[in-house]
Amino acid sequence: QVHLVESGGGLVQAGGSLRLSCAASTSGRTFSMYVMGWFRQAPGKERDFVAAINWSGSSTDYADSVEGRFTISRDNAKNTVYLQMNSLKPADTAVYYCAASSSLGLRTSTLQYTYWGQGTQVTVSS
Numbered sequence: 001q002v003h004l005v006e007s008g009g010g011l012v013q014a015g016g017s018l019r020l021s022c023a024a025s026t027s028g029r030t031f032s033m034y035v036m037g038w039f040r041q042a043p044g045k046e047r048d049f050v051a052a053i054n055w056s057g058s059s060t061d062y063a064d065s066v067e068g069r070f071t072i073s074r075d076n077a078k079n080t081v082y083l084q085m086n087s088l089k090p091a092d093t094a095v096y097y098c099a100a101s102s103s104l105g106l107r108t109s110t111l112q113y114t115y116w117g118q119g120t121q122v123t124v125s126s
Contacts, residue, residue, distance in 0.1 A: 001027045002034065002100045002115035009096060009120030012088055016124070020083040022098030022117055032056075032076040035101040037113055038083045040094035040122075047097065049108040051083060061106045065091075088124045095119040 008020040020038070024031050037052040051072035052061045060072050071084040081098055099113035107113065 002031075004098050004100060004115055004117035006096065006098050006117045006120040009122045011123045011125065014089055014124055014126050016088050017084070017086045018088065018122060020085065020096055020098075020120060020122075022081045022083075024079045024081070024100065026079070029102070030076075031079040033102070034115075035103060035105070035107055036072075036074060036081040037099045037101065037107065038072060038081075039097045039099060039110060039113075040092075041097070041119075042094040045094075047110050049110075050096070052106040052108060053081065054106060059106060061108065063108075085122070088122075090124045090126045093122060093124050095121050 003025045006022045032055050038050040039047050040050050041047040053072045057074050069087045074081040097119045098117045100115040101107050101113045103112050
C-alpha cells in the first residue's frame with residue numbers, strides 16, 4: 001500500500017515557476033521500489049501523462065508538451081517525488097496528480113499506476 005499526498009500547487013502568472021511535492025507513505029515495499037509519475041487533468045479533459053522517474057532517479061520521461069520546462073526528481077530518503085515547473089503557460093492549468101507504479105520501467109499510461117494522490121490545483125494566469 002502507498003499513500004500519496006501532493007502539495008505546492010497554487011496560482012502563478014505565465015512565465016512563472018512552481019515546485020510540486022508528493023510525499024509517500026508505504027507499507028510492505030519501500031518507496032524506492034516504485035516508479036513514480038506525475039499526471040494532470042484539466043476540466044472536461046482526460047488525465048494526461050506529464051513525467052515519470054525510475055526508482056533511482058537515473059531515468060526520466062516527459063510529455064512533449066513539458067519537455068525542457070518541467071523536471072521530475074525524487075529523494076528516496078524523504079519518500080518524496082518533486083515536479084519543478086518553469087516557464088509556465090496558461091495551458092498548464094490543471095489538477096496535478098502523483099502516482100506510484102510497481103511495474104518495471106517508466107510508464108506513461110494511467111492504467112499502469114496503482115496508487116494515486118488526491119491532486120493539487122495549478123492555475124496559470126495570462
